[in-house]
Amino acid sequence: MNETIEAALAANAARIEAALEAFLPKGDGYEAALHEAMRYASLGGGKRIRPFLVMETAGLFGVDEACALRVACAIELVHCYSLVHDDLPAMDDDDLRRGRPTVHKAFDEATAILAGDALLTRAFEILSQPLTHGDAGVRADLVLALAIASGAEGMCGGQMMDLAAEGQDLDIGEITRLQRLKTGALIGFAAQSGAILGKAPAHMRHTLVAFAHDLGLAFQIADDLIDVEGSAVDAGKATGKDQARGKATFVSILGVERARAQAQLLADQAARHLDMFDSKADRLRRLARWVVQRRN
């Protein structure tokens, strides 16, 4: 397998794009703008890291690819909804995302709020449909794990912490907890969803969660470094915003050099969690290396 991780991610992204297309509504009438906004928010971009984690971990357990693809799309819709709501003026107030106007800029605030709501809802619809898995117990488990990862004690809780902590002096423990909730919980669900689909033993599920936690933190620290060091052109979004807003980040607490070393350490540790899966997990190992080297 000499394929680069960039090529694997690109092939995965193309596949996810096509599958998402089919999952999104396309109505006319007065609600047409909602459907357009849902499509705008979900299609045409993104690295599709979470879907990649689903497809790769499902591959470890020989899960039917059509089932894994549905779960991958559901998780990506949740990620996209979170970006739409986080970008709103009342939240992070961002005008640019993936090099394009954010949803509330391209449409309006009301449509953006509703599009986010409907994307989240669609994710649960996809997971609960019989095509996602023949065993209803697996479907219910997927719904439950996604709800926990994305709700008040997961992603929503993390975003609330992020807003509430603006201008506060967080310590390294607090910023780690914040990121575990805000981004780590959904990444953790993506990485364990393959194990849920494959009805893998609990210790393998836990191993994949541990992998995802280290990967997610490494990813976040790398994001913070891009925010400090990157250009808006490379990043596809405004940079330097965290500092301007007085937001504590791994970089503001640790400094650039220690943050970079910490990200590398976490990426190495993430890869080591995969030892039990031998060469089947090579693409996931490459992902862990890539996460700390990327420029956007």
Next chain:
Amino acid sequence: MNETIEAALAANAARIEAALEAFLPKGDGYEAALHEAMRYASLGGGKRIRPFLVMETAGLFGVDEACALRVACAIELVHCYSLVHDDLPAMDDDDLRRGRPTVHKAFDEATAILAGDALLTRAFEILSQPLTHGDAGVRADLVLALAIASGAEGMCGGQMMDLAAEGQDLDIGEITRLQRLKTGALIGFAAQSGAILGKAPAHMRHTLVAFAHDLGLAFQIADDLIDVEGSAVDAGKATGKDQARGKATFVSILGVERARAQAQLLADQAARHLDMFDSKADRLRRLARWVVQRRN
């Protein structure tokens, strides 16, 4: 059974209030405001009509009350989330709800958006938990039906129509479709959830949906009449707003007298759908009568 419908609704509301209490998070730390806002949005008021429909239809099929109560709470959380988001400045911009400041007034807009998101997510969490039903197929069916009722082709689609149709001349067909999506879909799910829990035959499920459609429209027309005729003190929210905003309603299209007659006709029709359930459905029949007589 000489109990009045008001007494039955009050007893149900007290039970729902206590059950919701237990389903809502209560954290400290930076995310505490999110949890408080979720509680503020869900507790301390509301007629709890949708939970009443769940409890009563579940009773028709001898469903375990503890299971029905969980579903009733999940649906009420979705209803509460929709109110929080609909009240936002970018949407209907309401300051008052159930006689109290709306969530974005009592907290702030960001917290209101997140609280809505987290309430919706919590609903799916509750439905998918094993305690909701011993058969995972039933849990997955509940999740699927709720997602369809509340998503882009249900409640969210209806709210989008409502916003997009402001200042437009809707005809009676369009306003009926708008209300079927915006409020009818979730009421329809509430009324059929008892049949899903009880694994009732499909024709009974369809009958309860038909009941709910007529009930929901009657309820909406009565709401429009209250908006035109009621006082803010009785209604517990601002009245006269639809007209001020140029919103088409059943009353603006039909006039007060024809709207009142139509509501009564729908309520009668709703009750007739229940014939197959004999006296077990008496409370639901009383509900249909009450819906068009209430003043708030």
